[in-house]
Amino acid sequence: MTTEFQKKYVGIITTLIGAILGIIGTWILFVLSYEPLQAAMLLPPSQGGVGTDAIAIIFLPIVGDLAIIGGVLYAVSAVGFYSDTEWAFPLAVIANVISLQASFWPFIPAITVGQPPVFLLIFIPNLLIYFGLIRFVGEINWFRTILALIVGIAFVMSFMNGVASTKHIFDVIEGRMASGGPIYVISQRINWIAAFGYAATTVGILLFHKNEWIRFVGLGAAILAILGGMPLAIINSIEKGGEISMFFFAPILSIPLFIIFIWSPLWQQLVTFSEKI
Numbered sequence: 631m632t633t634e635f636q637k638k639y640v641g642i643i644t645t646l647i648g649a650i651l652g653i654i655g656t657w658i659l660f661v662l663s664y665e666p667l668q669a670a671m672l673l674p675p676s677q678g679g680v681g682t683d684a685i686a687i688i689f690l691p692i693v694g695d696l697a698i699i700g701g702v703l704y705a706v707s708a709v710g711f712y713s714d715t716e717w718a719f720p721l722a723v724i725a726n727v728i729s730l731q732a733s734f735w736p737f738i739p740a741i742t743v744g745q746p747p748v749f750l751l752i753f754i755p756n757l758l759i760y761f762g763l764i765r766f767v768g769e770i771n772w773f774r775t776i777l778a779l780i781v782g783i784a785f786v787m788s789f790m791n792g793v794a795s796t797k798h799i800f801d802v803i804e805g806r807m808a809s810g811g812p813i814y815v816i817s818q819r820i821n822w823i824a825a826f827g828y829a830a831t832t833v834g835i836l837l838f839h840k841n842e843w844i845r846f847v848g849l850g851a852a853i854l855a856i857l858g859g860m861p862l863a864i865i866n867s868i869e870k871g872g873e874i875s876m877f878f879f880a881p882i883l884s885i886p887l888f889i890i891f892i893w894s895p896l897w898q899q900l901v902t903f904s905e906k907i
Contacts, residue, residue: 641711641767644759645704645722651752652701652729659748660694663740670743689793690739693732697752700729722763723836727782727829729756734786735793770836777900778835781848784887785828787880788855791862792821794877813861820858821880827851849891855884 668687703725710718733756737747760779764770795818828851834844863877890896 637767637769638711638714640762641718641722642708644762644767645708645711645718645725648704648722648725648729648756648759649701649708651755652697652699652704652725652732654701655752656694656697656701656732659751660690663736663745663748664690667740667743667745670745671739673743688796690736693735696728697732700725700732703728719763719768720837723768724833726756726760726763727785727832730760730782731786731789731829735790738790764836768836773900774835774839778832780883781828781835781887782832784851784855784880784883785825785832787883788821788825788828788851788859791855791859791877791880792818792825795821795862813865817858817862820854821862824851824854824858824880824884827854845891845894845897848887852884852888852891856881856888859884 667690703721707718707722707725710721730753733749733753736749737753739745740747740749761775764775764778765772795814827847831844831848831851834841834847838844859877859879859881863875863881866875866877867873890900
């Protein structure tokens with residue numbers, strides 16, 4: 631059995647590591663990777679680029695801000711752990727969810743244009759921090775740990791669909807794509823709202839799993855992710871000549887989550903089961 635002393639100092643150590651990665655690590659990696667990524671994205675598709683730097687200009691700084699905010703929340707939670715406060719662990723969970731999203735997304739555009747996925751240097755430690763915080767400090771069972779992680783993946787994938795929609799909107803405006811504009815426009819914000827809903831559900835499963843609101847927020851997020859992602863995936867696959875689109879990841883992952891959230895007896899059984907293991 632983990633003692634309170636052990637949990638306190640593991641909490642302090644993991645959140646301090648997260649703070650250093652989120653604040654200092656993000657500054658360093660952003661400065662080193664921003665201009666090379668922007669230049670690589672501006673290359674025409676025939677040279678491995680995408681012909682626009684909209685993603686680098688608009689979203690990389692926003693995600694970088696989120697990573698730094700996550701680092702600051704880690705730092706505050708470290709103080710909370712040191713001071714034996716009740717809010718230290720919940721704040722650390724929120725910081726970790728933000729940090730995982732903010733460190734995972736940047737390596738997608740990087741590998742798309744052949745740049746080093748440097749933000750994996752922050753994402754992988756944050757993933758280890760997740761398991762350290764949830765399993766060791768919070769003593770949350772494996773079932774809820776994995777379920778929250780799956781919902782967190784849906785969070786990241788829905789956010790990616792919103793970002794990719796924006797990129798295709800720029801493609802239509804700048805003449806690189808002849809069709810599909812209205813679908814990308816109407817789906818863009820739907821995917822982001824789904825992402826925020828999944829983020830709240832992820833935190834809820836870890837901290838407030840008995841509350842009924844978690845199921846309904848998750849259900850709404852799943853419906854929005856399916857509605858916002860499936861049309862994008864279909865039209866994008868058609869435009870690519872039948873190639874399977876990355877837009878499919880979020881809506882397909884949302885289908886089993888939809889079933890879990892909409893079926894009240896199943897959700898109750900899962901909640902009861904999670905308390906027994």
